[in-house]
Amino acid sequence: xxxxxxxxxxxxxxxxxxxxxxxxxxxxxxxxxxxxxxxxxxxxxxxxxxxxxxxxxx
Numbered sequence: 001x002x003x004x005x006x007x008x009x010x011x012x013x014x015x016x017x018x019x020x021x022x023x024x025x026x027x028x029x030x031x032x033x034x035x036x037x038x039x040x041x042x043x044x045x046x047x048x049x050x051x052x053x054x055x056x057x058x
Contacts, residue, residue: 028037033049043049048056 027040029040030036031038031044031047031049032052034044034047036044036046038044038046043055046058048054048058
């Protein structure tokens with residue numbers, strides 16, 4: 001089994017972990033019915049339409 005020769009510093013550990021914690025903005029698409037922004041592949045929260053048809057009556 002591999003054994004590390006030296007203790008890993010806190011700064012090295014934290015900088016390595018921080019590379020995977022970058023925040024990204026959510027992808028939004030315009031609703032084909034009302035024009036509001038919604039998550040892709042989700043029902044529009046404003047009008048209740050998905051792929052051009054009404055799924056939830058608002």
